[in-house]
Amino acid sequence: MKGRDRINSSLPDELILEIFNHLDSKQTRDSASLVCKRWLGLERLSRDSIRIGASGFPDVLVKILSSSFPNVKNLSIDERLSISASLPIQYGRRRHRNHSAVSPLQLHILAGGKTGSEGSSGKNGFDQLEADTYCLSDSGLAVVSNGFPILEKLSLIWCSNVTNVGLRSVAESCKSLKSLDLQGCYVGDQGIAAVGECCKLLEDLNLRFCEGLTDDGLVELAIGAGKRLKSLGIAACAKITDVSLVAVGSHCHHLETLSLDSESIHNKGVLSVAKGCSALKVLKLQCINVTDEALEAVGIFCKQLDLLALYSFQRFTDKSLCAIGKGCKKLKNLTLSDCYFLSDMGLQAVAAGCSELTHLEVNGCHNIGTAGLESIGKACMSLSELALLYCQKIGDLALSEIGKGCKLLQALHLVDCSSIGDDAICSIARGCRNLKKLHIRRCYEVGSKGIVAIGENCEFLTDLSLRFCDRIGDEGLVAIGQCHSLRYLNVSGCHRIGDEGMVAIARGCPELNYLDVSVLQNLGDLALSELGDGCPMLKDIVLSHCRRVTDVGLTNLVNKCTLLETCHMVYCPGISAAGVASVIASCAKIKKVLVEKWKVTPRTRRRAGSTISYLCIDL
Template identity: 30%
Template sequence: MSVLEENPDSPLKKRPPRWSDIWLKKTKPLKHVVFAMQLQSLASKDPKSQTLIPHFANIDRTLLLSDELLLKILSKLPLSQRNPNSLVCKRWLNLQGRLVRSLKILDWNFLVSGRLITRFPNLAHVDLLNGCLFSPRNSGILLTHRMVSMQMRYGNCSNWELLEENLLPVEVVDGGLQALANGCPNLRRLVVINASELGLLTLAEECLTLQELELHKCNDNVLRGIAACENLQILKLVGKVDGLYCSLVSDVGLTILAQGCKRLVKLELSGCEGSFDGIKAIGQCCLMLEELTICDHRMEDGWLAALSYCENLKTLRLLSCKRIDLDPGPDEYLGFCPSLERLYLQKCQLRSKKSLRALFRVCEAVREVVVLDCWGLDNDMFTSASVCRRVKFLSLEGCSLLTTEGLEATVLSWLDLETLVVVSCKNIKESDISPALATLFCNLKELRWRPDAKSLLSSSLMGTGMGKKGGKFFKRT
């Protein structure tokens, strides 16, 4: 007989495995939980062991949670608690950094040193605009522009000279783009200034998911690098900015862009030159383009006719344009955008009736028209909008030259009009409202009427039945 059989209580005898042993195998966090529960139970039963309670209370219970589980918990908290949570401990600081998706860089060394990638490894949106500017931090002079804000040493030079002096060299910007591309392969949106073709090519090769790009101080050569971003969907190009910097984007660059970025959905051209050929190339190649914004353009006459090649264009925005198109050509060559739904004009100088008439001719299929703070829009010019027969929504704000007679002559021809907004148009008088225009008001689904601060239309129309026909309502702002 063996020793094990003679002494059944021997510690060498193997016992059959228990379910708790199998269940707790390779589950380190769970063992900590069981140990903590046992420790707390012993402390509560034995009065002599009360000294264990303070030691147990100092244990960081979040250490029992994995990083993945703690990340899910932290991601559910509101954004206002993000900064306080990062001060709890180093682990929470690192985990909060993994939750950050969007960041504006102010210190260029933070990017090139690698600390940015270490601190925020999952960035998807990065703004490098202000980080590309070198400015003294203790200066008392601040230069603010609608695009950039920077401190300056002295104020006896032009804004253009100041920006050129304090702008990081192209080689330095390209080096930062390479570091960003290597550390953030999942980058989706980027804002940068003074980059070159090589820097953007590196970005296009490493960041295949890049979908949105905003490029300042752009020129034709730089667009060769942008053309390599095959998955780009939203693009903003800023060429020349008066008083700040000068850069040229012409038909050459627009053609390169059109042939490379064929998946564009939204395109904004600010301070860009060009002509019929450049816009035509974009319309023919970028078949998915739905929204086109043109800001402060320097395009040659005749470019409006090229918009007809944008067959899927749904929204056209003209912002801060000093002119539209002084010589658009005959109507038979203009064509029109068949899918256009929205026309938005803001802070434009409408000097020529011929150019405005050509614009409305190209946009004759539009359903929404918004005119905001545009100089020069009088009765004679606004009547050219009568060609747009499908308008359902009209918003006029800050059109000081337009009168009630000019408004009535146009809106009465729009049989599908459902919403009318008139705000801060001082020459539109309530006393000049005709019975036909009043009848139109009653048939609208929505009317926001405040041409001046003394508007009393809402009170004067009480009891007329407005707002009681088929769910239509009247709203005053």
């Protein structure tokens, strides 16, 4: 009844909090918090996650947030993002200060809440501004530890001013911590040792690019908090050696995920982990000094292995994959990247032993050819995603076997596979009718025939990328127009495609929201007008280097596609300042326009300067 509050007078706080916990998005929560002061306070109590990008004064910000949201369990601070367009990101210890990036509210806070002449007199405000840092400091981390006492997950991404002092304060106060991400932080052994001493519930630890760590800190952590540790990531930590991995293997018996990228790790460390961590499910290795001996141990001891990724190995041979195929029967995801001494024999061993394989990526393994992939097609019926990158020896017969045997395939990626042509794509189209994603780049033997087969057979296709495949023409896209669920299309560099193909897409794919037609010399205004009529859901379009597109077609497009968020149109001589202005005027949700600087008038710049980016500043 109007004038009466039936909800607040009837429902207790606990019930409203439970309702807030079931809201499925931040936008919905924000809307609910605007109803009244009571709901605002209760919504703040129910909020358990906060994510913070780079900010002008992070120490001040975390203090404000901790007082407003006391029940936060998940806090992420990511300083990889720049504070403003004029403040470029730097991953080092220092950032350039830029006072223009500071908001009046931040200046007000720095001045102690004073306004007018009192707050701006002398140099007090800017002296304090100079003293502050644009990175989270140990003082800010102390606020985090005191303000979020029930914290369970903490991510400090590239917070380069955080030291052992701040990390120790977190460890001593947040003893419920289960996940800690310190990627790019300059912390040392004392801080990590404190985490091991205090955070006995720790399950997930990321130490990628923590260059100050040595074996001393990681050994202490493994001894102190290793019993529950399930996930560990190490990369670019030159002082972490086999000594640390021996400690991990001795104390972290429940470890399930290990990611290693190091030149300092040898067989001894990986052997220790393989023998001591039999529950290991995910193993990612980029360790040039590890040999077959270590992978053979993984095959013997890690029977639960689900994902294996091997990068840039110069000392692995087929013996490794034979051991994996023999011992890791539950393997579902395999990535082989730049492993030059692996051949068809190793892939055949995986196919024979790992019949549950669902994801396979072969990247730059130049000795793996058609026979190895044929064996996958014959044995791994559950394969759902296949990526072949720079595989010059894999030919059509391999994909023919995939088409025959892998009926569940949903994603196929092909890059620079010079021996794969239309026959292979036709086999995939006829056999893998559930295909949803097809990405092909610089496979010059693939032409319209294969793409026509995809359009005629794969009705569930949602994501298609055909980059620089210069044998594909309009007839291919006409067939793709039958895939009415298509949402993503990239045909950049396919110079035979013109208006006819894009008109078919416009008329057949109403759900399209991403389109890249850059470097299409035969594409004109007719295609853009049809896209405006047929694809109202379009959010992102790339028109760069389309010489026949003019203001007329662009205006027709943006008048209908009002949801457009990004538009790239550099080196389009037919588009003028008037066309750029029409994009800004017609698209209320536009976030980024990439264009030559001389095509932006002062009026357009005043109206939407923050959304405009320039590829070439001085043309």
